[in-house]
Amino acid sequence: MNSRSAAPREPRADDLGLDVERIREDFPILRTRVNGKPLVFLDNAASSQMPQAVIARYVRYRTSEHANIHRGVHHLSEVATREYEAVRAKVRAWINAGEEREIIYTSGTTDSINLVAHGYGRKFIGAGDEIILTVLEHHSNIVPWQMVAEEKGAHIRVVPCNDAGELDIETYRSLFTERTRLVGVTHVSNALGTVNPIADMVAIAHAHGAPVLVDGAQAAPHLPVDVQALDCDFYAFSSHKLCGPTGAGILYGKARHLEAMQPFKGGGDMIRSVSFEKTTYAPIPHKFEAGTPPIAEVIGLGAALDYLSAIGIGSIGAHEDELLRYATDRVGAMAGVRLIGTARQKAAVLSFELDGIHPHDVGTLLNEEGVAVRTGHHCAQPVMQRFGVPATVRASFAFYNTLPEIDALVAAIRKVQKVFAG
Numbered sequence: 384m385n386s387r388s389a390a391p392r393e394p395r396a397d398d399l400g401l402d403v404e405r406i407r408e409d410f411p412i413l414r415t416r417v418n419g420k421p422l423v424f425l426d427n428a429a430s431s432q433m434p435q436a437v438i439a440r441y442v443r444y445r446t447s448e449h450a451n452i453h454r455g456v457h458h459l460s461e462v463a464t465r466e467y468e469a470v471r472a473k474v475r476a477w478i479n480a481g482e483e484r485e486i487i488y489t490s491g492t493t494d495s496i497n498l499v500a501h502g503y504g505r506k507f508i509g510a511g512d513e514i515i516l517t518v519l520e521h522h523s524n525i526v527p528w529q530m531v532a533e534e535k536g537a538h539i540r541v542v543p544c545n546d547a548g549e550l551d552i553e554t555y556r557s558l559f560t561e562r563t564r565l566v567g568v569t570h571v572s573n574a575l576g577t578v579n580p581i582a583d584m585v586a587i588a589h590a591h592g593a594p595v596l597v598d599g600a601q602a603a604p605h606l607p608v609d610v611q612a613l614d615c616d617f618y619a620f621s622s623h624k625l626c627g628p629t630g631a632g633i634l635y636g637k638a639r640h641l642e643a644m645q646p647f648k649g650g651g652d653m654i655r656s657v658s659f660e661k662t663t664y665a666p667i668p669h670k671f672e673a674g675t676p677p678i679a680e681v682i683g684l685g686a687a688l689d690y691l692s693a694i695g696i697g698s699i700g701a702h703e704d705e706l707l708r709y710a711t712d713r714v715g716a717m718a719g720v721r722l723i724g725t726a727r728q729k730a731a732v733l734s735f736e737l738d739g740i741h742p743h744d745v746g747t748l749l750n751e752e753g754v755a756v757r758t759g760h761h762c763a764q765p766v767m768q769r770f771g772v773p774a775t776v777r778a779s780f781a782f783y784n785t786l787p788e789i790d791a792l793v794a795a796i797r798k799v800q801k802v803f804a805g
């Protein structure tokens with residue numbers, strides 16, 4: 384897989400088993416120049432880029448297939464409905480869900496988690512009950528639960544992590560009580576890249592009768608996800624981190640939970656019948672899909688899954704692992720750099736800080752060199768608090784990134800250090 388020879392030489396883009404130069408041709412945006420330099424796009428955890436096939440599919444829908452779905456008997460409505468509904472099978476396959484009706488279209492991970500908080504949490508969590516979250520959560524998997532806890536008089540318990548950014552599983556085990564009603568955990572930390580041991584955590588939660596919601600926003604693009612093997616109860620992710628359009632996302636839920644839940648949003652398309660005396664709801668998944676959905680975006684997500692499936696999630700993950708290893712070695716070896724998040728199991732994220740230089744200044748100067756990274760708290764302030772930093776610089780990788788791009792990052796960091804050294 385890795386064809387690097389023992390003799391030192393300049394790394395090449397195709398060293399890692401994928402024909403990355405070919406793949407990069409599929410992404411028109413990667414030809415962008417920034418400040419006269421080639422764009423080095425290392426902000427994929429925020430949003431990954433769309434290949435031409437996805438853009439073309441989106442435009443084709445907009446050009447010749449658009450109509451509202453589930454409503455018309457006319458040709459365009461039938462085409463739009465068929466194409467939109469066909470994506471459910473692709474999503475089911477991507478995460479190996481058991482049934483298509485367990486796949487709910489949402490507007491993104493945030494929306495998916497709010498759906499569970501409102502549809503499940505507000506129905507099944509009461510005064511004195513407990514919700515277990517982890518210190519690694521994105522705000523999207525904290526704030527909705529705080530809202531539920533505040534409304535219901537429930538309590539949130541937090542799983543800590545060690546200095547590497549790995550969850551403390553013994554403490555996790557000890558947090559369960561007979562009042563534990565739900566566990567919320569991220570599969571991959573967006574701030575540190577830690578891959579959490581979800582299957583083990585689910586088994587522990589189930590032994591205590593608690594369902595588990597997994598935030599898969601940073602996992603679905605990088606790891607093979609099998610919700611049946613994980614045995615998780617809910618799994619949430621976004622299209623735009625998977626080379627699809629913004630505005631669409633997925634909630635997977637076990638059918639028995641979805642059937643027991645109350646709808647989150649009421650409106651058209653989610654009902655069986657409405658009268659002022661009594662309204663009955665449509666069966667899942669439509670019970671949770673009120674109103675006109677993001678049709679083009681869901682169809683674009685389907686094209687993105689086709690594209691990623693053709694490359695293969697195994698090859699994608701292996702390439703990104705090599706990039707991460709190389710970046711960790713090179714950036715980690717630099718004087719004045721502190722890596723934040725050094726877990727044994729990591730995916731596609733390198734967070735760091737430079738001695739004496741604020742991450743925002745680093746990000747601004749890296750941009751001068753054409754290198755796009757994210758700086759800030761990454762919507763994970765509890766992680767920043769845990770590591771005693773206000774912010775980090777985060778480089779996050781996709782399968783279309785290359786070893787020379789990591790060299791460009793390293794050179795740009797050196798330049799930043801020189802500027803600040805005066």
Ligand code: C6P
Nearest residue numbers: 428429491492493521523573600621762
């Ligand atoms: N993280 C990042 O730069 P939405 O915005 O709904 O598509 O995804 C929210 C979300 C939820 N969970 C995790 C683990 C995430 O990483 C994100 C999005 C981006 O890290 C934007 S803050």
